[in-house]
Amino acid sequence: MKRLALILVTALLSAALAFAQAGGSLKRTQRTGGVTVRVTPTNLSEPMAATIDFQVVMDTHAGDLGFDLTQVATLVGEMGSVSPSAWSGGKGGHHLEGILSFPARELRRPGPLTLTLRDVGSDKDLNFVWEIPAAATGSAVRVAVEGGFYTDISPVQLREMLKSKDFFLVNTHIPYEGELDRTDSFIPFDLTASRISEFPAEKAAKIVLYCRSGRMSDIAARILVKSGFSNVSNLDGGMIAWEKAGFSLEFAGSKSGRTPG
Structure with missing residues (x-):
C-alpha cells in the first residue's frame, strides 16, 4: 500500500513538473532595466466576471517604481485592445503589488491575450501572453x-x-x-x-x-x-x-x- 502511495505521489509530482515546464503555469516573469515583473491572471476562466484581472508584482533595487500602471499597460485580444480600468497597487518605492483590471467584455474571446507594459525600467516593451479558454466565453x-x-x-x-x-x-x-x-x-x-x-x-x-x-x-x-x-x-x-x-x-x-x- 505504501509502495502504491509512493508511486502515485511520484506520478503526480512528475505530471505537475511536466505541466509547468510545458507552460501550464499562468504566472509570467520578465526582467528589464533592473526591474523584475511577475504577472498572474486571476480569473481567465470565469465567464461572468466583468473584468479580466491580473496580480502584478514588481521589484527593483535600481530606482523608484514611480509610474502609474494604468498609463503604461494595454491588454490586447482577438477583438482589439483596452486600457486598464483599475490598479490597486499605487506607485513609488522599490516594490509594487496589486491587481490590474481591464474591462472584460471587449476581450473575452477564445484566443491569445497579451498584456503589454511600456517604459518599465527601460524603453523595451514587456509582453505577457496567455490563451483565453473557450469555456470562459x-x-x-x-x-x-x-x-x-x-x-x-x-x-x-x-x-x-x-x-x-x-x-x-x-x-x-x-x-x-x-x-x-x-x-x-x-x-x-x-x-x-x-x-x-x-x-x-x-x-x-x-x-x-x-x-x-x-x-x-x-x-x-x-x-x-x-x-x-x-x-x-x-x-x-x-x-x-x-x-x-x-x-x-x-x-x-x-x-x-x-x-x-
Whole structure:
C-alpha cells in the first residue's frame, strides 16, 4: 500500500513538473532595466466576471517604481485592445503589488491575450501572453446600461435559441457583410432610434441583435433599452465570433433572395 502511495505521489509530482515546464503555469516573469515583473491572471476562466484581472508584482533595487500602471499597460485580444480600468497597487518605492483590471467584455474571446507594459525600467516593451479558454466565453452576461440592462449571449447560445426561435433577430451592421440564417430585419445601428417603429410593439418582446464584431449592435442595444425594451440580447463578438465558433453565414441572394436594407 505504501509502495502504491509512493508511486502515485511520484506520478503526480512528475505530471505537475511536466505541466509547468510545458507552460501550464499562468504566472509570467520578465526582467528589464533592473526591474523584475511577475504577472498572474486571476480569473481567465470565469465567464461572468466583468473584468479580466491580473496580480502584478514588481521589484527593483535600481530606482523608484514611480509610474502609474494604468498609463503604461494595454491588454490586447482577438477583438482589439483596452486600457486598464483599475490598479490597486499605487506607485513609488522599490516594490509594487496589486491587481490590474481591464474591462472584460471587449476581450473575452477564445484566443491569445497579451498584456503589454511600456517604459518599465527601460524603453523595451514587456509582453505577457496567455490563451483565453473557450469555456470562459460560453455564458450569458448582463450588461448594465442607461435604463436597465441587455444580455450578451455567445454564438453557441444563439445557435441553440435558433432551434426553437421565439425572438426578433436583427442585423444592425453597415455596410452589409452577411447575415445569420432566419434574420428578421436589417436596421442599421445608427438608425435604431429613427426606425424604432420597426421593432416589436411590445416592450417585453424578446429581441436579439448582431453585427460584424458586436460594437454596432452594442450601440443599438443601448438605444433599445433606453427606449424601454426590457428583453434585449446582443451576440457577443458578432458574426466574427459566430464564424470562429464554426457556424456559417448567409449572404443576400444565396438563400432568401432578399436584399438587406
